[in-house]
Amino acid sequence: MRRYLSLLIIILAVAAVLAAGYFLRYRSASLFGGGEESMGNLPAPGEAQTVTPPPSPPVSALPGGAEQPTTSGTFGVVAEAPAVDYFVDASGTVILVQPDGQIVSVAQELETVLSASSIAPLTKAIFSFDGKKVLVVFGERNALHLSVFDVAARSWQPLSFNGNVQDITWSPNDHRLLYLIENGGSATLATLNVDDKTAKPRELARLHVNDVLLQWTHPDVITIASRPSALVAGSIWTFNPTSRVLTPVAQGVPGAEVIWDRRSNKGLLLKSSERGGGTLSLITRGGNVLRELDVLTLPEKCTFWTGKRAATSTGATTSSLLCAAPRIQDAFLRNTIPDVYLKRALYTEDDFLAVDTDTRETYSIFSDQERPLDATQLKVVRDALFFINRYDQRIYAISL
DSSP: OOOHHHHHHHHHHHHHHHHHHHHHHHHHHHTTTTSOOOOOOOOOOOOOOOOOOOOOOOBBBBBOOOSSSOOOOTTEEEEOOOOOEEEEEEEEEEEOOTTTTTTEEETTTTTEEEEEESSSSSEEEEEEEEEEEEEEEEEEEEEEEEEEETTTTTTEEEOSSSSSEEEEEOOOOSEEEEEEETTTEEEEEEEEETTTOOOOOEEEEEOOOOEEEEEETEEEEEEEEEOTTTTEEEEEEETTTTTEEEEEEEEETTTOOOEOOOSEEEEEEEETTSSOOOEEEEEEEEEEEEOOSSSSOOOEEEEEEEEEETTSSSOEEEEEEEEEEEEEEEHHHHHOOHHHHTTTSSOOOOOEEEETTOOOOOOEEOOTTTSOEEEEEEEEEEEEEEEETTOOOEEEEEEO
């Protein structure tokens, strides 16, 4: 009798454990998404949590080097390898730097490893204007290492500077590097020609600045800008390396961020608000506002383009601003931009638009509501728009 009683107690205990597990399972389901509408990757206003992007659905690959990159006539993947930066030459060959620092070329569906060296942690990778050189920055913030890769020779050239490099970029028309370096409490703006192994740095100016970013989009226009944040009143200046004249573009502007058209004196300026959202404006090189745009996105999700618009009956050449803009504008309107985006606390699902810089007419280039595309590093080559999708870090292209 005692043996049957013990067996009954064991059976009741097992049943209790199973019932508790069932209860906890469905109680948790109701607490963490049990039928309630999900906000996806949009954090609450002011919130800056780290978000892991959902996987992007597979799409058919494009053959590297195709004359007009297309999938079903308009869109496709250019390279399967993830990229942090890339260059597309006139023949359609793609050269890219992977997140691990390896450098790969893709041409006619053939992938070639140009450099198998693993570089970690990779901070920055930038191609020269002609794609023949690649600058990489790696290491910890206070102990950065810089090196230049020669694509044709497949060789590395380490760089050494006497001081802490704040930022560095390429010249728009040769193989000079422009950099701002801290040494002894001041900051020196200088250039270095990496084609000449015996060249010495050429000092351009000494500035009282800290934590700034550099752009060099025109031989006579260097942009020096504070790191963009909606919580900081930022400033943007242009510097002429020939006349050595420093000109203010924007001062005391929260979230100030700009890109320039290489062919004209127009730029795209972001002004943001600590309460969320902001405005995009076309400006002159002197900072005068030409017009505000009706769409909100970030300058790094846009590029200027001059070409024939297929949608027009005449096929006339137009000057346009090509942008990837969040399909749901609230993604930017209700968050502090660019902060949450740069921290990867926010991912967007973009539509691709063109804005005529003269008439402000806006028209659609491409939209795919079934595939998440969060586009950055937009570049136009041979009437195709290339970009990196932040969801999978792959390079895509859209025919214009």
